[in-house]
Amino acid sequence: MKLVNLGCGQKYHKDWINIDFFSSNEYVIQHNLLEGIPIEDNAIDVVYHSHVLEHFTKSDGFYFIEECYRVLNKNGIVRIAVPNLEIIVKEYLENLQLAIEGNVEAKNNYKWIKLELFDQMIRNESGGDMKNYLYQPIIENETYVYKRIGSEAKKIRDSFLNKSVINNYDNNEIKLKVSILKSLLKKVKTIIIKIRIGKQKKALTEQELKALKIGQFRLSGEIHQWMYDRYSLSELLREVGFTEIKVCNAFESEIQNWETYQLDVINGEVRKPDSLFIEAKKL
Known part of the structure; x- marks a missing residue:
């Protein structure tokens, strides 16, 4: 085969x-x-x-x-x-209701499932808030998080606890999986040139540099x-x-x-x- x-x-x-x-x-x-x-x-x-x-x-x-x-x-x-969008939404709604009722465990699970739903779509830097969540000194709902995303979370968490340096969220998987797409980066470089020509090669402002950095990241392939x-x-x-x-x-x-x-x-x-x-x- x-x-x-x-x-x-x-x-x-x-x-x-x-x-x-x-x-x-x-x-x-x-x-x-x-x-x-x-x-x-x-x-x-x-x-x-x-x-x-x-x-x-x-x-x-x-x-x-x-x-x-x-x-x-x-x-x-x-x-x-x-x-699985369907399961993410069901988890969100279930934990939302329990959190409203005062369930402490559900409040923590609600925070995590919202990250699953939104973070990989809206983040503007590698790892986003999911990485920050996994880098907390103590994760109150660690079992729930591991149940949701399995070995992926464990690898990141273990790296944090072992004080090893991670520059990218799940660098060996997500960044290698879709990574920096060469064709898109060429477009970004073209935009930079046009901006500089349009401004008579004037240095980019701090806000322009920030926008460029975000744009490059969002074209990198990491986001959903x-x-x-x-x-x-x-x-x-x-x-x-x-x-x-x-x-x-x-x-x-x-x-x-x-x-x-x-x-x-x-x-x-x-x-x-x-x-x-x-x-x-x-x-």
Whole structure:
């Protein structure tokens, strides 16, 4: 079988074709996925990507799913994992009500789930308020946070407790996964040149430099640009042409020998428990 892992970061398997915006080693092909998937039509049995789609705009995401469909052969499977908007909203509403009623535990959980809902969409610097939350000396609802985002939170928290320096939020995953897109940075450089020419090469003001810094960050690939639930993602797959759309969990899959690859589950632990897992076929 030919299997492809898109936007893999450092979560790859040597038996797969692994593609990412930046290559971390010999097993990962470097390619800008905004420009499509560098594979011929009807050539792949399985396409997989985890927590990649939400980093694209809605329109770019549609094109990306079209590309997944194009490279799959007949009866090929696409497997997608994204943050589960439906569950985030349900958690928000439940903890909101309990917090209003005075439940102390719910008040802390409410603070965290609001960050899950908004922070990765609105942050203007790497890590945002989620990083600040995980860097607190004491996290009152640590168990809840770990339950929500699993090993991702543990890695960041352990680094803080061990006093190691982290310059970027989950640098080995999010920044490698979507990273600084070269095509977008070229546009930023063009804007800088135009600003300088327009001001007769006058030095940028402090406010202009701040705006430029924020703009560069928001084009870096770290932020979420769209969110999905089981209905909207199923509709997207259906619109592109996929059939037999099925919501599943991290352990179950139509992909042969799925458990051996340890992409969604590592040593029995779900890597991203906040995920919506969905599969579909090209018939």
